[in-house]
Each structure stands twice: as structure tokens, then as C-alpha cells.
Amino acid sequence: MPLRLLKYAWKKSEDEPRFFPDETPLKKAYDVVIIGGGGHGMACAYYLAKEHGITNVAVLEQGYIGGGNTGRNTTIVRSNYLTSEGVKFYDESLKLFEDLSDDFDLNIFYSTRGHFTLAHTDSAMRTMRWRAEVNKHHGIDSEVVDVETIQKEVPYMDMSCNGQHPVMGALYHAPGSVARHDAVAWGYARGAQQRGVEIHQKTRVTDIKTKGGKVVGVETDRGFVEAKKVISMVAGSTPRITEMLEIETPIEIFPLQACVTEPVKPFMDTIVVSGSLHVYVSQSSRGELVMGASVDPAELHSTRSTLDFVEGLTDQMMDLFPFTSRLKIMRQWAGMSDITPDFAPIMGKTDVEGFYLDAGWGTWGFKATPVSGKTMAYTVANDTPHELIKPFSLSRYADFKLVGEKGAASVGH
Amino acid sequence: MKFVTCPSLGRRALSEFTYGGRLEKEPDQESVSEKAWTDYVFYRNGAPQTLKEWWYHRPTGIWFLFERNTLTDRITQVEFANRGIENEA
Numbered sequence: 001m002p003l004r005l006l007k008y009a010w011k012k013s014e015d016e017p018r019f020f021p022d023e024t025p026l027k028k029a030y031d032v033v034i035i036g037g038g039g040h041g042m043a044c045a046y047y048l049a050k051e052h053g054i055t056n057v058a059v060l061e062q063g064y065i066g067g068g069n070t071g072r073n074t075t076i077v078r079s080n081y082l083t084s085e086g087v088k089f090y091d092e093s094l095k096l097f098e099d100l101s102d103d104f105d106l107n108i109f110y111s112t113r114g115h116f117t118l119a120h121t122d123s124a125m126r127t128m129r130w131r132a133e134v135n136k137h138h139g140i141d142s143e144v145v146d147v148e149t150i151q152k153e154v155p156y157m158d159m160s161c162n163g164q165h166p167v168m169g170a171l172y173h174a175p176g177s178v179a180r181h182d183a184v185a186w187g188y189a190r191g192a193q194q195r196g197v198e199i200h201q202k203t204r205v206t207d208i209k210t211k212g213g214k215v216v217g218v219e220t221d222r223g224f225v226e227a228k229k230v231i232s233m234v235a236g237s238t239p240r241i242t243e244m245l246e247i248e249t250p251i252e253i254f255p256l257q258a259c260v261t262e263p264v265k266p267f268m269d270t271i272v273v274s275g276s277l278h279v280y281v282s283q284s285s286r287g288e289l290v291m292g293a294s295v296d297p298a299e300l301h302s303t304r305s306t307l308d309f310v311e312g313l314t315d316q317m318m319d320l321f322p323f324t325s326r327l328k329i330m331r332q333w334a335g336m337s338d339i340t341p342d343f344a345p346i347m348g349k350t351d352v353e354g355f356y357l358d359a360g361w362g363t364w365g366f367k368a369t370p371v372s373g374k375t376m377a378y379t380v381a382n383d384t385p386h387e388l389i390k391p392f393s394l395s396r397y398a399d400f401k402l403v404g405e406k407g408a409a410s411v412g413h
Numbered sequence: 414m415k416f417v418t419c420p421s422l423g424r425r426a427l428s429e430f431t432y433g434g435r436l437e438k439e440p441d442q443e444s445v446s447e448k449a450w451t452d453y454v455f456y457r458n459g460a461p462q463t464l465k466e467w468w469y470h471r472p473t474g475i476w477f478l479f480e481r482n483t484l485t486d487r488i489t490q491v492e493f494a495n496r497g498i499e500n501e502a
């Protein structure tokens with residue numbers, strides 16, 4: 001990377017090639033059509049081409065690359081989940097994340113920070129111990145730490161929370177990280193495109209066509225394209241896609257909001273989450289505090305922002321970090337979270353032959369971008385679910401085999 | 414802040430209410446098949462639509478049914494939950 005920068009600096013002209021080539025017409029037919037050009041869609045296209053040699057692929061994106069939840073999330077990457085299924089899956093993703101900058105030759109600003117999940121009650125402490133044991137069993141760096149340790153690492157935090165809900169301890173996860181979300185989507189997209197995949201932005205899928213229970217193609221606002229296989233990777237738009245095939249899922253859409261403050265000097269290099277207060281915060285490399293909370297109270301297909309959210313969040317944040325009362329909120333925004341009853345994703349094959357689903361990413365799916373792409377590519381290439389995603393099938397609810405992940409995933413990240 | 418006009422209570426801030434999910438017809442527990450039961454509990458069409466929903470007014474402890482569109486967030490009808498509704502969707 002530095003070498004490339006130097007070379008560029010010596011050049012007289014700005015002949016850096018375009019990141020993505022200009023738009024081309026849609027072809028008549030593809031082997032695989034991926035609906036949704038977020039991180040998941042791009043990663044899947046990348047691994048289809050790179051690991052399975054499947055390159056007659058089109059990614060169709062109604063807006064622009066990474067403009068959905070991928071570009072709206074607070075980028076926390078961790079693997080200290082509660083269930084064995086979850087821990088194994090997210091740990092694989094974390095390992096892939098660590099190598100992405102090299103794989104892409106693009107800096108994704110992957111920054112390992114350490115991640116505290118605070119406990120303010122006895123029952124929260126119990127969940128932390130439970131998670132730590134499950135994590136350690138799978139070789140994940142995860143431990144319960146006491147108040148003194150937290151205070152040393154996060155000196156500006158009021159451990160009594162304004163006397164309201166004193167911190168009793170925390171689950172500490174050293175590998176917890178943040179990354180540049182856009183770069184993840186761009187890196188995968190460029191890598192896929194260099195290997196022959198077509199990416200079509202401003203191309204919306206309006207219907208999915210089947211013949212005899214089998215997928216034959218998709219209708220788009222630029223016309224019909226044939227496809228042998230169709231993968232839906234649209235997060236907050238999933239119910240609109242499944243409705244096209246009359247597939248019912250447990251997914252409900254709730255807005256998830258986030259905001260950032262004005263930049264301040266670096267004072268906190270860890271990520272701090274409080275499940276009881278429903279807030280989390282990290283400091284970006286620009287110095288802004290990136291903050292989020294739980295999802296909005298009711299189902300809604302919208303990315304509108306509300307004052308209620310900022311009021312509720314800052315109220316709690318000022319208990320944790322009293323000095324933040326002097327900071328201004330610079331921006332706020334929202335994404336649409338595709339929430340499942342067990343806070344675990346829905347991945348794999350469906351009852352419609354040739355139609356695959358990657359959804360139910362709710363408030364926690366950015367960290368899963370690499371592993372979802374990789375396992376979905378495998379699943380589509382072999383028409384059989386990858387080992388890691390078998391527990392996440394759409395039919396698990398009918399079999400009462402839920403993946404109770406709520407204890408580790410209910411706060412928005 | 415969002416407001417909603419309710420019978421008896423008048424105009425109230427929506428933040429006084431707790432969301433109770435959509436109103437669905439519960440199958441008869443004696444005769445229901447396993448598939449119909451999981452369909453009722455888990456599987457649904459989550460696309461944008463107008464729904465009947467349970468909303469609980471915390472200060473008064475009253476359950477209401479709102480008719481609300483999940484795309485526009487417009488509430489078009491508000492009624493007491495215990496009036497004339499016998500577990501019907």
C-alpha cells in the first residue's frame with residue numbers, strides 16, 4: 001500500500017483507474033443473479049468467482065453499492081456470541097476480516113479495539129459468565145472482568161452511572177474491532193468485478209419468475225433477465241422479495257438508528273456496550289463518538305430518523321460518560337433491520353428450487369459479511385448448505401429448533 | 414413527537430404506548446395441526462401493509478387496537494381492544 005501511494009505521488013497525471021467501470025447493458029441470461037449490492041451480495045459474488053469459478057453472475061442493486069445497511073451500520077465486529085452455532089460462525093468471519101485489506105489491496109481500516117459489554121445487574125453478570133464459558137470452549141478470547149479493570153481501560157466512564165445503575169463487571173472480548181464499512185463493500189465488489197462478475201447499480205428487481213416450482217429469472221425495471229439461480233441478499237427489504245414467491249418467514253422490519261457527535265481528541269480506544277442501558281459507543285479514527293441503541297419500538301419499513309431516539313440515547317450516554325453533555329450531535333440516520341425471533345440469521349435453500357435466502361441480519365450482520373458471502377457461495381455452487389449455516393435454515397422454526405441468540409445480540413450491533 | 418387520538422383519552426403522545434405486535438387470529442388449540450400452529454407463531458408476510466396492532470397505554474393500563482400502515486406509519490383507526498373483538502383478525 002505505501003509503495004503504491006509513493007508511486008502515485010511521483011506521477012504527474014491523475015491516472016488512477018476508475019474503481020468501477022461504466023455501466024453496461026444487462027445480458028439476456030446469467031447463471032446466478034444476486035439481488036442486493038450490499039456487503040453480503042458483493043462478498044457472495046466475490047467468493048462465487050474466486051473459489052467456485054462461477055463468473056456468469058450479475059449483482060442487481062436498486063440504489064448504489066453499499067447504500068443499504070452496509071453503509072449505515074456502526075461497524076462493530078466481534079465473535080463473543082452466546083450459542084455454539086453463533087460463536088463458530090462469527091469467529092470464522094472475524095478471521096476472514098483480518099486478511100481482507102491484503103486480499104483486496106485496499107485498506108478497510110480494520111482496527112482491533114477490545115470490546116466491553118457492561119453488566120449492571122446480577123442477571124446480566126450471569127449471562128456474561130455464561131457467554132464467557134461458551135466462548136472459551138470454542139477458543140475465543142473472552143473473559144469476565146471486574147470494575148477496576150474496566151475503569152483502568154475506560155477512565156472517563158462513570159462506573160456508578162450517575163448513581164442510577166452501577167457497573168458490576170463486564171464481558172471483555174479483546175478481538176472486538178471496527179472497520180470501514182464502505183471499503184468492505186467496495187473491496188468485495190471490485191474483486192468480484194475483476195473476476196468477471198457484473199454489477200448493475202440503479203437496477204431494481206420487481207418480480208421473480210418461476211416455472212414448475214423452479215426459478216427461471218427476474219423481472220427488473222430494466223427488463224427481464226433469465227437466471228438459473230437467484231439469491232436474495234437484501235436485509236431490510238427481504239419481506240418484499242419473499243412476498244414475490246409467496247414465501248413466509250418470521251422476519252419483521254424495525255428501524256435501527258445511530259448517530260455521531262462532533263469530533264473530539266482521542267480518549268477511548270475500546271468499544272463500550274451496555275445491554276441494560278441499551279446503548280453502545282466507540283470513537284472513530286476521526287474522533288467522533290459513534291453511538292447506537294436498540295431498534296425502534298414498532299415494525300416500520302422506513303429509514304426516517306427521530307428526535308425520540310437521540311433524546312433516549314443521550315440520556316443514557318450522559319449517565320455513562322457525563323462529559324458528553326457538552327458535545328453536539330452532528331448526524332443521525334437509520335437503517336431497516338430484518339429481525340428474527342431468535343436473533344439468528346436465516347440462510348440457505350428454500351422450498352423454491354433455485355431460490356436462496358440470506359437474511360435475518362437484523363442489527364448484527366455487518367460482522368458476518370465475509371462468512372455469509374463465503375458460505376452462501378458454497379451453498380449456491382453445490383446446491384447444499386455449508387456446514388456452518390445448517391443451523392440457520394428457514395425451516396428451523398417449523399421444527400422448533402431456534403438458535404437462542406438474544407442474550408448476545410439484542411442491543412443494536 | 415408523534416401523537417395519536419384515542420377514544421376517551423384524546424390526543425396522546427405515542428411514547429406513552431407500548432407496542433404489542435400484530436393482531437392475528439389464534440387457531441383453535443385443540444384441533445390445530447402442528448404446521449398451522451408454527452405458521453401462526455412464526456411465519457408471516459412481513460412486507461409493508463396495513464395491519465391491526467395491539468398498543469398498550471401505560472399510564473391508564475388500557476389496551477388499544479390501532480390500524481396502522483407499516484410503510485407510511487399512518488394510524489388510520491383507533492379502538493378499545495376489548496370492544497367487539499373476539500380474537501378476530
Ligand SMILES: Cc1cc2nc3c(=O)[nH]c(=O)nc-3n(C[C@H](O)[C@H](O)[C@H](O)COP(=O)(O)OP(=O)(O)OC[C@H]3O[C@@H](n4cnc5c(N)ncnc54)[C@H](O)[C@@H]3O)c2cc1C
Nearest residue numbers: 036038039040062068069070073074076205335365366367
Ligand atoms: C444503524 C445500524 C447499526 C448497525 N450496527 C452494526 C454493527 O455495529 N455490527 C454489525 O455487525 N452489524 C450492524 N448492523 C447490521 C448490519 O448493518 C446489516 O446486518 C448488514 O449490513 C446487512 O448487509 P447486507 O449486505 O445483507 O444488506 P444491505 O447492506 O442492506 O444491502 C441490501 C441491498 O439490497 C438492495 N435492494 C433491496 N431491494 C432490492 C431490489 N428489489 N432490487 C435490487 N436491490 C435491492 C438495497 O438497496 C441494499 O443496498 C447495523 C445496522 C444498522 C441499521
